[in-house]
Amino acid sequence: MRLLVSVRGPVEARAAVAGGADVIDAKDPDRGALGAVRADRLAAIRREVGAARPVSAALGDVRDDAMVAAAAAAAPGLAFVKLGFAGVTGEAQAQRLARAVRRAVPAATRMVLVAYADWRRADSLAPARVVAVAAETGAAGLLLDTAWKDAPLFALESPHAVAAWVDAARAAGLFAALAGSLSGGDFATARAVGAELIGVRGAACIGGRRGRVSRARVAALQRLVRAAPAVPLGALP
DSSP states (O other), rough: OOEEEESSSSHHHHHHHTTTTTTEEOOOOOGGGOOOOOHHHHHHHHHHHHHHHHHHEEEOOOOOOOOOHHHHOTTTTOEEEEEEEEHHHHHHHHHHHHHHHHHOOOOEEEEEEETTTTTTTTTTOOOHHHHHHHTTTTTEEEEESSSSSSOHHHHHOHHHHHHHHHHHHHHHHHHEEEEESOOOOGHHHHHHHHHEEEESSSGGEEETSSSEHHHHHHHHHHHHHHHOOOOOGOOOO
C-alpha cells in the first residue's frame, strides 16, 4: 500500500516529499473533494517535486466538454489525473465524458475515476456503476472517496462493502485507492480490504484539511502505512 498526500502548493509539496509520501497530489481543498489547483500552482508543484515522486492532480467533477478541455490542458507531465462525476447520474453520459478525457490527455497520463461513498448526496453514480464506467473507458484505476468531509469513508461504508468494491475494481483490471477523511487508525482496515493506495489531506495537515501539510505528520503516516498489519477481513466489523 502506498501513501498519497494532497497538497495545494509547492511549499506543501516540499513537506510531503520530505515526509516520505509516495505520490504528491495537487488539489485545492477550498474547492471541494476534487478541487483543481490553478494552472500556475500546478506548474509550481511539478517544478518543486521534479522527478522525486509521481505527481497527480485532481481535475474536479467533469460535467461538460469545457471541463474536458481543462483536463487536457492540465494533464501533460502528470502521472495520473483524477476526475469525478458529481452532478452526473447517467452511466452513458459518464462514459462519454470519461472517454473524452482519456482521448484528450497524453497516453502516459493515467486516468483515475472517482466514486463517492456519499453518492446520493453528491448526485452522482453509485460506486459499482463507476467501476463499470472505468472498465469501459480506458481508466487505469479507481478511487473511492467522500464528496462531503463531515464523515469518514468507513462510517459511510462498511469494510466488507468496501472490500467487495475493491474486488470488483481488481476483477476489471483496475487498481483501487481509498480516501475520504481517513486517518492513521484506518490504515490497517484499508490494507485488509485490499487498497493499493491510500490518499490523505486532513490527516497530514496542522489545522485540518484547510490547514498546512506537515512534514512530521506525513512521516508519521508513512510509518503507519508501512506498519499497518494485514488484519483478516473476517476480523473487521
